[in-house]
Amino acid sequence: MSSSSSPEPAPEQSPLPVEWLDLVVVDGPIPANVEGDASEALTRARGHLRALSSLMGRRAPDELAGLVVASINAGARQDRALEFARSLPRIEAPATLDEAVASGIDADAASAPAVLDRLVEERVGAPEQTMARSMTGRLERHKAPSELERRVQRELFTGRDATSGGRRRLASAVGASLLAVVLVVAAQRMLPASPSASEPAAPELVVSLTVERVDVGDLTSSDRAFLGMMGGQL
Amino acid sequence: MSGPVRIDPDRDLILACQAEPEAGFNGAFRQLYELYKDRVYSACFRITGNATDALDASQETFGIVYRKLQSFRFESKFSSWVYRVAVNAAIDIKRRAGSRRVTSLDALRGGDTDTPSGPLQIRDEVTEAPTAAASRHELESDIQSAIDRLSPKMKTIVVLRYLQSLSYEEIAETLEISLGTVKSRLSRAHAALDRELTPVVDRHFIERNPAL
Numbered sequence: 036m037s038s039s040s041s042p043e044p045a046p047e048q049s050p051l052p053v054e055w056l057d058l059v060v061v062d063g064p065i066p067a068n069v070e071g072d073a074s075e076a077l078t079r080a081r082g083h084l085r086a087l088s089s090l091m092g093r094r095a096p097d098e099l100a101g102l103v104v105a106s107i108n109a110g111a112r113q114d115r116a117l118e119f120a121r122s123l124p125r126i127e128a129p130a131t132l133d134e135a136v137a138s139g140i141d142a143d144a145a146s147a148p149a150v151l152d153r154l155v156e157e158r159v160g161a162p163e164q165t166m167a168r169s170m171t172g173r174l175e176r177h178k179a180p181s182e183l184e185r186r187v188q189r190e191l192f193t194g195r196d197a198t199s200g201g202r203r204r205l206a207s208a209v210g211a212s213l214l215a216v217v218l219v220v221a222a223q224r225m226l227p228a229s230p231s232a233s234e235p236a237a238p239e240l241v242v243s244l245t246v247e248r249v250d251v252g253d254l255t256s257s258d259r260a261f262l263g264m265m266g267g268q269l
Numbered sequence: 270m271s272g273p274v275r276i277d278p279d280r281d282l283i284l285a286c287q288a289e290p291e292a293g294f295n296g297a298f299r300q301l302y303e304l305y306k307d308r309v310y311s312a313c314f315r316i317t318g319n320a321t322d323a324l325d326a327s328q329e330t331f332g333i334v335y336r337k338l339q340s341f342r343f344e345s346k347f348s349s350w351v352y353r354v355a356v357n358a359a360i361d362i363k364r365r366a367g368s369r370r371v372t373s374l375d376a377l378r379g380g381d382t383d384t385p386s387g388p389l390q391i392r393d394e395v396t397e398a399p400t401a402a403a404s405r406h407e408l409e410s411d412i413q414s415a416i417d418r419l420s421p422k423m424k425t426i427v428v429l430r431y432l433q434s435l436s437y438e439e440i441a442e443t444l445e446i447s448l449g450t451v452k453s454r455l456s457r458a459h460a461a462l463d464r465e466l467t468p469v470v471d472r473h474f475i476e477r478n479p480a481l
Binding site: 050051052053056059076079080082083084085086087088089090092093094095096098099100102103104106107108110114 | 293294298302306307308309310311314315320323324327328329331332335336405408409412413427431432452453455456457459460462463466467469470473474
């Protein structure tokens with residue numbers, strides 16, 4: 036379609052009178068008795084005809100024959116099936132059928148499952164939730180892709196690392212505390228002697244360190260060596 | 270419409286079809302098909318505006334014609350009945366299709382060139398110069414667009430009158446409306462064509478051929 040050259044809407048024109056429809060031909064002069072607006076309308080109508088006449092007929096494609104054959108055969112098969120069904124002899128229902136159906140209906144009515152009351156109550160009481168549950172229950176279950184398992188395993192592994200990291204941080208804090216105590220002790224020893232030199236030697240320094248709630252299993256080999264050096268007991 | 274007053278030109282063929290109801294597509298119905306296939310397809314194409322829907326409508330038309338042919342009693346002209354079935358099928362398929370498809374320029378191109386059948390004239394594109402063919406395709410596309418914008422009633426009467434060359438009486442019989450309604454509807458169709466087609470005419474016929 037040539038949308039790039041969409042024409043301006045034509046102004047309202049006077050309609051072509053019905054009695055001049057026969058004058059809508061491709062060629063030939065406008066009759067003298069057709070004047071004014073009618074003449075213009077006839078001229079435009081002839082233009083329409085000239086344009087429409089330039090459209091040529093469409094040849095039916097070859098595939099149409101095959102489609103018609105398929106349509107005819109399908110219709111013929113349906114007609115034959117219908118005719119055959121109509122020709123089948125009518126079989127009378129046995130007299131006991133009514134009784135059997137009636138008794139079956141009674142039995143069904145008596146054996147309505149108890150759960151029906153609850154289901155109806157739920158449906159009436161909370162229709163949206165019940166409907167949502169019912170509909171989601173019907174959703175097709177999809178098997179988890181193998182990629183999910185890989186991702187979960189990767190996530191679990193990363194989480195374990197995070198926990199171990201926490202423990203390491205705790206052990207590092209304990210180690211840092213012990214190092215600080217050692218530095219303090221060393222500093223005290225390196226201080227000049229006190230003015231009362233006559234006094235006896237400084238008493239033995241006793242470092243008492245109590246670490247609470249440390250999981251031994253979390254201590255590194257350096258933590259253990261340090262504690263051993265300090266005379267600590269594990 | 271009025272009763273059986275004239276001899277239908279297709280009467281012998283129709284009677285032959287009715288005499289062999291089980292013959293399927295191989296019997297006289299094949300001749301009937303060959304006689305009408307281009308007219309039916311062409312009318313369906315102009316009403317639906319695209320080849321795919323035209324094919325569907327044509328298939329449906331011939332399927333209906335085949336199934337109902339046994340009960341055809343010449344109460345109307347056979348060709349009018351076929352056109353009525355085709356027009357209804359095309360309008361129905363066009364309505365169902367809605368705007369889901371866009372007509373391509375390729376689909377708007379003419380078909381193969383064999384011997385024309387019926388009143389249709391089919392252009393021989395093989396001998397047409399490329400520039401002339403391109404110009405004609407553009408014109409055809411614009412005209413078809415204008416037809417597509419008409420209402421189904423207007424479109425139908427324009428196609429039957431000016432593209433299928435049916436007489437007022439044949440149109441009246443085809444559409445099962447009175448002769449007066451045919452003419453008044455045709456007059457209104459020209460008013461609609463004034464809006465849709467006159468700009469196309471001005472552009473293609475007058476601007477390019479100022480002498481007209």
